[in-house]
Amino acid sequence: MYRNYAKQNVGNNEVALAVRLASVNTSTLSPDPEDADISDEALLIAVGNSQNVDAFNQLFKRFAKKIFALGMKLTRNEQLANDLIQESMLNVWQKAPLYDLDKGSAKGWIFTLSRNRCFDMLRKQKRQPNCISADDIWPLESGAEPTMVHEDIGGQQVELSLIEGYFDQLSDPQRAVVEQIYSKDRTHEEAAAHLQIPLGTLKSRLRLAVAKLRNLIGVNE
Amino acid sequence: MNTDVKLHPSTELLNRFVQGELVTGKSVVVSAHMELCESCSAKAKELQALAVSSWVDPDSVLQSDQSSEADYPTMVAGIVKSPQIKSQQIEALVEVDIDILNHSIKLPKVLAKAASQGLEWKKVAGGISEAQLFLDNETLCEFIYMAPGCQVPVHTHQGSESTLVLDGSFEDELGKYKTSDFIIRDAQHNHQPRSNEGCLCFAVLDSPLKFTEGFARLMNPVNRYKFKKATSRVA
Numbered sequence: 001m002y003r004n005y006a007k008q009n010v011g012n013n014e015v016a017l018a019v020r021l022a023s024v025n026t027s028t029l030s031p032d033p034e035d036a037d038i039s040d041e042a043l044l045i046a047v048g049n050s051q052n053v054d055a056f057n058q059l060f061k062r063f064a065k066k067i068f069a070l071g072m073k074l075t076r077n078e079q080l081a082n083d084l085i086q087e088s089m090l091n092v093w094q095k096a097p098l099y100d101l102d103k104g105s106a107k108g109w110i111f112t113l114s115r116n117r118c119f120d121m122l123r124k125q126k127r128q129p130n131c132i133s134a135d136d137i138w139p140l141e142s143g144a145e146p147t148m149v150h151e152d153i154g155g156q157q158v159e160l161s162l163i164e165g166y167f168d169q170l171s172d173p174q175r176a177v178v179e180q181i182y183s184k185d186r187t188h189e190e191a192a193a194h195l196q197i198p199l200g201t202l203k204s205r206l207r208l209a210v211a212k213l214r215n216l217i218g219v220n221e
Numbered sequence: 222m223n224t225d226v227k228l229h230p231s232t233e234l235l236n237r238f239v240q241g242e243l244v245t246g247k248s249v250v251v252s253a254h255m256e257l258c259e260s261c262s263a264k265a266k267e268l269q270a271l272a273v274s275s276w277v278d279p280d281s282v283l284q285s286d287q288s289s290e291a292d293y294p295t296m297v298a299g300i301v302k303s304p305q306i307k308s309q310q311i312e313a314l315v316e317v318d319i320d321i322l323n324h325s326i327k328l329p330k331v332l333a334k335a336a337s338q339g340l341e342w343k344k345v346a347g348g349i350s351e352a353q354l355f356l357d358n359e360t361l362c363e364f365i366y367m368a369p370g371c372q373v374p375v376h377t378h379q380g381s382e383s384t385l386v387l388d389g390s391f392e393d394e395l396g397k398y399k400t401s402d403f404i405i406r407d408a409q410h411n412h413q414p415r416s417n418e419g420c421l422c423f424a425v426l427d428s429p430l431k432f433t434e435g436f437a438r439l440m441n442p443v444n445r446y447k448f449k450k451a452t453s454r455v456a
Contacts, residue, residue, distance in 0.1 A: 048305070055302075056301060066276055068291075070276065074241055082290070085296065086296055086300075089296065089300055090300045090303060093303060094304070094306050095305075097306065098306060098308070099309075106267070107273050107276070107277050108270065108273045111269075115240070116241075118241060119245075123357070126357070128356070128357045129355045129356065129454055130357055131334075131335055132245065136330070136331050136334045137245075137248050137249060137252045137331055199307065203308075214402070
């Protein structure tokens with residue numbers, strides 16, 4: 001079902017996005033019936049994987065007013081609330097590749113970014129000491145991992161056939177990621193685009209899968 | 222993580238924390254407690270999920286009457302020119318240990334970050350030392366160390382004091398508090414903390430404390446001055 005990705009990648013229209021949605025791992029999504037056809041997650045993935053401006057526009061339309069309302073509630077200042085739309089949506093664009101759909105909804109992720117930017121904006125406005133920021137107080141769970149794993153699964157050369165024997169012990173999403181990276185030899189970006197998942201999700205699934213394989217094969221770190 | 226914590230922030234306080242409504246000092250002390258307390262960490266996640274659903278609810282009371290008059294297309298056009306971040310910049314993890322008697326204590330991450338520019342310990346009186354953190358201009362935030370066997374003069378709070386126990390234990394008229402406990406005291410409480418085994422705490426006050434008995438009352442102007450000084454520092 002991923003075969004036509006290259007073609008989809010060219011088109012920025014909603015049909016292409018809808019097709020992508022179909023191939024996102026839907027078990028982790030909870031589509032809101034009140035939303036238009038495309039989930040927030042699918043839009044965010046299109047922004048993160050292929051810098052899709054139309055998808056970003058859609059997200060902007062869906063969230064700008066909510067971010068404004070949050071800003072009004074927390075700052076009671078219209079100018080700051082408008083600034084918050086700019087700051088938060090800029091953050092959404094910049095960090096979209098880090099979003100991890102295994103760790104929560106796109107709404108929750110955008111809420112977290114917006115609340116944190118608002119907190120920092122208010123601190124700056126009140127000229128509070130800058131020894132600490134919102135991201136220290138509410139650490140982001142996605143992406144902030146100390147090690148990255150594009151390396152040998154084992155310290156020594158391990159026969160692929162041996163590893164394949166353990167593949168069925170991985171979850172389907174984990175196995176798909178391992179195949180992309182180790183068997184098809186794709187880069188992280190290519191694999192994320194191919195599987196239609198955020199880069200952040202790809203990295204965390206890969207890390208979990210590799211840890212599990214290492215454990216099964218009995219290789220020490 | 223400690224699963225045997227007795228005293229926690231109230232649900233209301235946790236809720237205001239996840240909504241981003243608390244002043245920095247209070248946010249930091251709640252965040253530090255959550256790092257030590259599994260149940261509050263889980264509860265905060267649930268509260269945040271609720272906050273998010275009410276945020277996106279079209280009928281939500283949160284929706285502002287005023288509407289933004291910002292120029293959306295211009296904003297979008299500007300934003301999409303920015304480069305994206307492909308992998309999280311891993312900030313070198315700050316570690317701060319506080320050495321006490323014969324052992325050292327690793328601070329929760331958020332406190333370590335806040336204390337990374339160095340702590341200036343001052344001996345106050347009777348085996349008590351304090352080191353302030355300057356986090357905002359509304360609260361007085363400080364680490365308080367009580368040496369074994371020492372006690373703080375009887376006092377009350379005009380506002381409220383949130384205290385997180387980081388090591389050891391202390392007790393007052395209302396109970397005994399151990400590592401990871403989160404205690405709130407306000408004007409209703411007249412208390413006299415004391416510690417037999419020694420204790421390191423982090424405390425956030427939103428107004429000066431007031432000694433209520435004996436010679437310690439002479440210190441009250443000093444408490445007020447200290448509070449004013451602590452909250453007037455700017456970036």
